[in-house]
Amino acid sequence: MKRAAAALAALLLATGTAACGSNDKGSEDKGPDGPHLAVSGAYVKEPPMPDMTAGYFTITNTGRDADTLTSVTSDLAKHVTVHTTKPDGSMTEAGPLAVPAHGRLVLRMGGYHVMFIGLHRKPKTGETVTMTLRFATSAPITVNAPVQPAGYRPGDR
Ligand SMILES: [Cu+2]
Secondary structure (H helix, E strand, O other): HHHHHHHHHHHHHHHHHHHHHHHHHHEEEEEEEEOOEEEEEEEEEOOOOOOOEEEEEEEEEEOOOOOEEEEEOOOOEEEEEEEEOOOOOOOEEEEOOOEOOOOOEEOOOOOOOOEEEEOOOOOOOOOOOEEEEEEOEEEOEEEEEEEEEEOOOOOOO
């Protein structure tokens, strides 16, 4: 009986050691790292209407910490906001949007998008629009987004 208890203790100890071992291995995942953001696939739709248009992009976070997209600014329009599209197709202002750790935030047609209202100029296909993305943690990222025809559909991204 005593022997069995000792064996059990040894087993628990071994298991404990194994767990520690795996924790030690995981220590690469500890310590400061922060978000690491990159923006891809940015484009702005050639305005279908004289006074407004929309922009899209994907933010990829390869870091161990989440970040938050707090605002987008551009000199293209008087009002630049981030919208979300509701199931009925209407749009409403979105709050700050999370960029998850080891994840991404996608702005696409029918979903989140940058809304430009009160255009200072009407950008044409082939031109670029500068957008500055601001975050809770990361430094701002400025993107030169190409203008695409209204019927443009990006591939999967
Ligand atoms: Cu909108």
